[in-house]
Amino acid sequence: MFDPACGSGVFLKEVLRQLSLKNYQGKVRLEGWDISPAAIDMARFILLYEKDQISSKFSIDVEICHRDSLDRTHQWSNDVDIILMNPPFLSWNHMNKKQRELVKESLGDLMQKTPDLSSVFLWKGVKSISSKGVIACILPTSILDAQSHLKIRESILAQIDLYLVGKLGNDLLFSNAEIYTTILVAQSPKNNKFALSLWADHKLESSSAVLRALRRYNYYGRDPFNVVDQNGFSIYENPSLNDNLISWSPRSYKAFNLLRQLEKFSKVKDIFKIRQGVLTGFKAAFLLSKETIEALPKKERKFFRPAIVTESISNSHLLDVSYVFYPNSKDLPKIDSENDLDKYVEAYYQTYLLPNKSKLISRSRKSENTWWTLNEYRAWQVDRKPKLVSTCFGKAGSFAWDGSGDYVAVQGYAWFLKKSNIFSEKLGLAYTAILSCPFINNLLASVSNHVGRGQLDLSIRYIENMPIPDLTASNLDLDTLESLYKIGGLISSGEDFDDRALNELVLSLYQLQSNTISLLEL
DNA sequence: TCTTGCTACAGCGTCGAGTG
DNA sequence: CACTCGACGCTGTAGCAAGA
Numbered sequence: 001m002f003d004p005a006c007g008s009g010v011f012l013k014e015v016l017r018q019l020s021l022k023n024y025q026g027k028v029r030l031e032g033w034d035i036s037p038a039a040i041d042m043a044r045f046i047l048l049y050e051k052d053q054i055s056s057k058f059s060i061d062v063e064i065c066h067r068d069s070l071d072r073t074h075q076w077s078n079d080v081d082i083i084l085m086n087p088p089f090l091s092w093n094h095m096n097k098k099q100r101e102l103v104k105e106s107l108g109d110l111m112q113k114t115p116d117l118s119s120v121f122l123w124k125g126v127k128s129i130s131s132k133g134v135i136a137c138i139l140p141t142s143i144l145d146a147q148s149h150l151k152i153r154e155s156i157l158a159q160i161d162l163y164l165v166g167k168l169g170n171d172l173l174f175s176n177a178e179i180y181t182t183i184l185v186a187q188s189p190k191n192n193k194f195a196l197s198l199w200a201d202h203k204l205e206s207s208s209a210v211l212r213a214l215r216r217y218n219y220y221g222r223d224p225f226n227v228v229d230q231n232g233f234s235i236y237e238n239p240s241l242n243d244n245l246i247s248w249s250p251r252s253y254k255a256f257n258l259l260r261q262l263e264k265f266s267k268v269k270d271i272f273k274i275r276q277g278v279l280t281g282f283k284a285a286f287l288l289s290k291e292t293i294e295a296l297p298k299k300e301r302k303f304f305r306p307a308i309v310t311e312s313i314s315n316s317h318l319l320d321v322s323y324v325f326y327p328n329s330k331d332l333p334k335i336d337s338e339n340d341l342d343k344y345v346e347a348y349y350q351t352y353l354l355p356n357k358s359k360l361i362s363r364s365r366k367s368e369n370t371w372w373t374l375n376e377y378r379a380w381q382v383d384r385k386p387k388l389v390s391t392c393f394g395k396a397g398s399f400a401w402d403g404s405g406d407y408v409a410v411q412g413y414a415w416f417l418k419k420s421n422i423f424s425e426k427l428g429l430a431y432t433a434i435l436s437c438p439f440i441n442n443l444l445a446s447v448s449n450h451v452g453r454g455q456l457d458l459s460i461r462y463i464e465n466m467p468i469p470d471l472t473a474s475n476l477d478l479d480t481l482e483s484l485y486k487i488g489g490l491i492s493s494g495e496d497f498d499d500r501a502l503n504e505l506v507l508s509l510y511q512l513q514s515n516t517i518s519l520l521e522l
Numbered sequence: 523t524c525t526t527g528c529t530a531c532a533g534c535g536t537c538g539a540g541t542g
Numbered sequence: 543c544a545c546t547c548g549a550c551g552c553t554g555t556a557g558c559a560a561g562a
Contacts, residue, residue, distance in 0.1 A: 068528055091551050093536065113538055114550060140551090147549065148538095276548050281535060310532065375535070379546065392533060411533060455532075460548070527560075533553085540547075 001082040002128065004069035004121060006032030009043030012062075013050050019484045020054045021188040024286050029061040031077075033069050040066045057501050070120060079130040086138040087121030092148075108324055109512055110155055113148035113426075116140050126156050126186065134163070134187045141167060141180040141449070145247040147461070160188045162241050166214075167250045168207040180449075184248075196222075197238040199250040202450050206232035246465075255446035262443075262467040262510065269464035271472065272388075273416045276460065277308060277409025278324060279320030281363040281375030285356045286325045287410065293323045300345045303327045303335075308389045308402075308412040316436040317494040318389070318400040324408050325374070328382050341372060384422045388415035388431055390463075393455040396440035401428040401492050413458060419472065429488030430471055436491050437506040438499075443467060470507040480505060 003011050012030045019028060030047065031362055034040050051060045067074050079127075092114030095103065104111050106120045118139050123463045125135050130283035145150050146166065156162075166183035183198070198214060200206040215229060217235055228235035234253035240246060251259070269276070280286040288296075294302055306312070306320035313319075325348065327335045335341055341349040353360070353372050361371040384405030391398045391412045402414075402424050415431075417423050434440070448462035456462075471481060489499040507513070 092538090093551065114536095116551090142550075144553095279535065279548095283534070376546075376548090393531095419544095451532085523562100525560100525562075527557105527558105529558085531554105531556090534551105535553105536547085538547105541545085542543105542550090 001081070001084065002031045002077065002080040003085050004033050004076065004125065005087045006034050006043055006064065007036070007039045007084050007086070009039075009046050009064065012043070012085070013046055015082070015084065016050050016054060016060065017048075020057055024058050027059040027061070030063070030065045032062075033067050033074070033078075034064075035068045037066055040064055069124075069171060070106060072105075075174065076124050076128045079133075080128045081130055081133050082176060083125045083129055083133070083137070085125065085133040085136075087118040087122060089140045090117035090356045091140075092116070107152070110151040112151055113147075115148045116142055120145060120147050120282075122184075123152055123155070126159060129160070129188055131188055134185065135160070136183070136185040138184045139184055141249070142396040143184065144182055144249045145449075145461075146368040152159050153248065155187065155413060157242060157245070159190075160194040160497070161185045161190045161193065162189050162248070164196040164198060165238075165241060165248045165250055166196075166200075166210070166514040168210070170199050188263045194239050195241040196235060197241065197250040197256065198233075198235045199252050203232070203308055209233055210235065227253060242387070249449065251446055255442065259446040259467070260514070265467035265510070266473075267464065268466045268468050271418060271468065271470055273418050273485070274460045274464060275378065275380055275397050275409070275414050275416070277414065278326075278374055278378050278381065279376040279409065280324070281366070282356065282360055285352050285360060286374060288323050288325070288352070290323065291320055296347050300348055302329075303332060303345050303348070305329075305408045306389070306406055307410040308407050308411050308414075310391050310393075310412075310461075312407070312412075313389065313391050313394075313398055313400045315397045315494070316432050318398050319493070320407075322410075324410050326377070326381070328377050328379075332383060335372075337369075338372070378409075381414070385416070385427060386425070388423075388435075389413065390415070390435075390458050392458060393451055394458055395444060395456055396438055397436045398458065399432060399435035401425070401432045401488065403428060413460065413463075417472070418468050426481065426485045427471055428494055430484035431468075431488070433473055433484045433488035433502060434469065434494055434506055434509070437502055439503060439506055439510075467510070480509065 001012065001015050006012060009032055012032050016029065032043055034043065047062050048063065051062060068293060084388060090099070092100065095117065099117065103117060103120055105114065107123065122137060122139060124142065125137065129135050139467045144167070157432070162184070164185040166185065168181050168183070176241045186306065198210055200210040209230070213228045213230070213233065213235055236253050236256065238256065287307060287309065288304065293301055303325060304323040305326045307322045307324040309317070311321050333344060335344060341353065357371060361367065361368065363375060384402050386405050389400055389402050389407060389409055389412055417427070443466050444456045447466045448458070451457050487497050487502050
């Protein structure tokens with residue numbers, strides 16, 4: 001048994017305890033490596049003590065080494081029976097140049113984008129287990145669905161089978177860390193059995209409850225009909241886990257079932273092209289409230305456009321509470337220098353840009369000649385085109401119709417039709433109605449991740465997999481479209497509407513029974 | 523009544539990579 | 543090389559509670 005990041009050796013110690021409880025009779029060799037000398041001292045002390053306590057029962061061989069597991073000079077063995085580890089988490093953003101080089105080199109062909117340091121441990125671990133081995137680790141959640149780890153997931157499945165993938169939905173399980181944690185267990189040889197999905201919501205008590213349930217579940221033996229489906233956590237066999245590379249991320253059992261039911265349904269990515277909004281690089285200088293804009297001289301105001309930020313969308317209703325400095329429009333004079341700034345937007349330049357010059361110029365990829373520009377202005381927003389817009393994080397009702405195309409997505413996304421350049425108001429408002437229906441929350445939970453205790457991540461990579469009716473289909477009932485359009489119009493302008501009628505309509509579009517909604521409360 | 527601590531929540535900025 | 547896209551991983555802070 002090997003732990004390449006053993007710390008004070010708690011996992012190794014627990015293995016001994018478990019073997020002893022199970023009356024193990026054979027031999028066991030424990031190997032632990034760690035980069036911290038202090039941890040190694042503790043591990044040696046603890047394991048020596050533990051060995052002393054139980055050495056009468058079976059033969060124990062312990063080797064604890066002070067070494068860096070990622071150092072090339074230390075080869076990982078290739079016939080380990082059990083790897084149990086909690087490797088260090090280190091995001092690409094926080095790595096120094098040397099660490100980045102090391103990750104690149106260690107991952108080789110599997111290197112893409114911005115992987116986490118822990119992925120190197122995972123991959124080396126998978127290659128190290130014997131033909132009849134098991135690897136179990138605690139990892140950051142990005143291992144499960146980030147594009148940066150896609151090739152690693154692919155290579156893992158080529159070699160071994162997943163046994164359990166668990167997500168503990170609370171980001172504060174470890175003190176001094178704020179990260180969503182995943183449990184991953186995989187085994188060799190491949191046996192084509194279904195893997196278990198284990199899910200807990202964002203409440204702290206759900207994480208401990210699901211682990212208690214797992215112990216019970218294991219104690220009574222695995223049984224595909226034995227599903228744990230509680231309020232806040234679930235455990236179930238997931239037939240698609242071992243051939244799904246896009247996401248291993250566990251969902252609640254109800255969300256999982258709903259998605260399976262709608263497997264063949266059209267998806268957001270079939271109908272929409274979604275784009276990420278502006279990234280300012282320094283919000284305080286570029287985003288102004290409506291009142292502030294109105295205090296600027298009139299001739300400067302045309303250099304600003306209403307912005308989509310979180311407060312801009314409330315119950316599918318669009319509000320121009322915030323404006324962004326957007327001088328890129330075609331009908332405006334080009335601003336290429338500080339002279340131009342002084343000429344066209346003097347008041348704004350003096351009050352908001354100049355006082356922040358040092359901060360603005362320190363942004364990456366910005367220089368003396370470009371310090372007043374947005375980090376990413378998004379060329380597609382220059383032309384005003386009708387679009388659906390959404391916030392960054394949210395739920396049903398966090399979507400709205402921007403018929404004039406005036407709005408610039410900043411902290412949010414814009415949806416355009418894929419097949420047509422013309423996005424009619426009828427379609428726009430009809431989709432607004434669908435996306436404001438409470439049932440959408442169930443669908444969002446089945447494709448996306450929670451962030452910050454509750455709201456869902458509306459990022460492209462999640463939401464593009466959400467089932468959604470194709471209102472452009474030729475066989476669509478025109479009465480339905482008309483009704484949706486009318487309701488969408490009411491919602492969009494903040495007026496009252498018949499929400500029960502909308503629910504019925506949306507469920508019928510999804511071809512679901514109208515009683516599904518109560519069954520599917522998430 | 524003022525100060526400090528804590529919890530809940532909502533975005534932000536950097537950067538790898540694709541395109542032409 | 544210039545330009546553009548979207549992924550990624552936590553950080554900042556308002557507002558309330560507890561303590562002085």
